[in-house]
Amino acid sequence: MRKIFFLFLLPVILLNAQVDIPVLKNYANDFTNTLSGPELGNLNSKLWRFDDSTSNQVVFLMISSLQGYSLESFTYETASKNQIGSKKNNNGVLFFVSKDDRKMRIEVGYGLEGVLTDALTSSIQRNEVRPYFKQGDYYAGISAGLNAIISASKGEYRGERKDRDEKVEGFPFIFVLMLIIFLVSLFSKGGKGGRRGGGGGILPWIILGSMTGGKSRGGWGGGGGFGGSGGFGGF
CATH class of the missing domain: 3.10.310.50 (Diaminopimelate Epimerase; Chain A, domain 1)
Structure with a gap:
């Protein structure tokens, strides 16, 4: 016991x-x-x-x-x-x-x-x-x-840690934005006599992704x- x-x-x-x-x-x-x-x-x-x-x-x-x-x-x-x-x-x-x-x-x-x-x-x-x-x-x-x-x-x-891409910190954002708009517009037109329905393809977005890749960060959570x-x- x-x-x-x-x-x-x-x-x-x-x-x-x-x-x-x-x-x-x-x-x-x-x-x-x-x-x-x-x-x-x-x-x-x-x-x-x-x-x-x-x-x-x-x-x-x-x-x-x-x-x-x-x-x-x-x-x-x-x-x-x-x-x-x-x-x-x-x-x-x-x-x-x-x-x-x-x-x-x-x-x-x-x-x-x-x-x-x-x-x-x-x-x-x-x-x-x-x-x-x-x-x-x-x-x-x-x-x-x-x-x-x-x-x-x-x-x-x-x-x-800072990515290598972030070394270009002083690069004016407005210039990047204008360049992106120009490229999207250029590829969307497709040139004279170009085939219809292409919409410029994905190339502008590949360029955009390469410029902004690795920069985004989601919320940290609760x-x-x-x-x-x-x-x-x-x-």
């Missing part, structure tokens, strides 16, 4: 043995002793300046292991318990890393979900953070990730808010 009772209580015991939700006293919090004092100082200074100038609050946390806790639950509960961001605007962000589990996540408050969406936070982790983490350079990855989060909250980070933004399993 005692064995049955113990087995019944085992899930509760294991649940209570999981890692506690930490109280965060700084903007940058490292419970793994991975970062040096000066590195933590630099991160704290950066995040404090951002908070002071915008009222948006970004907090970083790194722990050794989740110890069985789900990534989503832990980041949500940590952000909620520590009241990251203002209560009125819900404009907080938690950048979380579980070092030994090789997991990270960016938890976003509803007030910033319009600029820090799921796709964008995943892009930050994949393109800005992960390459450094793979090299074992945690400070560089964390700093790059925080820089991207700050830029994204200002609408300055799009999450995509933001997650606390509990649903930017999950990325592993580095």
Whole structure:
């Protein structure tokens, strides 16, 4: 009977043995002793300046292991318990890393979900953070990730590397538009004595596609808010 009772209580015991939700006293919090004092100082200074100038609050946390806790639950509960961001605007962000589990996540408050969406936070982790983490350079990855989060909250980070086509940035759009109109008109006429019904074919649109290809970007999709933004399993 005692064995049955113990087995019944085992899930509760294991649940209570999981890692506690930490109280965060700084903007940058490292419970793994991975970062040096000066590195933590630099991160704290950066995040404090951002908070002071915008009222948006970004907090970083790194722990050794989740110890069985789900990534989503832990980041949500940590952000909620520590009241990251203002209560009125819900404009907080938690950048979380579980070092030994090789997991990270960016938890976003509803007030910033319009600029820090799921796709964008995943892009930050994949393109800005992960390459450094793979090299074992945690400070560089964390700093790059925080820089991207700050830029994204200002609408300055799009999450995509610039394509080679985008190097021609100063090219006047009006000139391109006039050229396209001219080409469409030219091919639509088909020349004197040309066959009827051709409508110019697809050549003008091939030219148009070559001029504008790779430039369009769809919407980023819905933001997650606390509990649903930017999950990325592993580095």
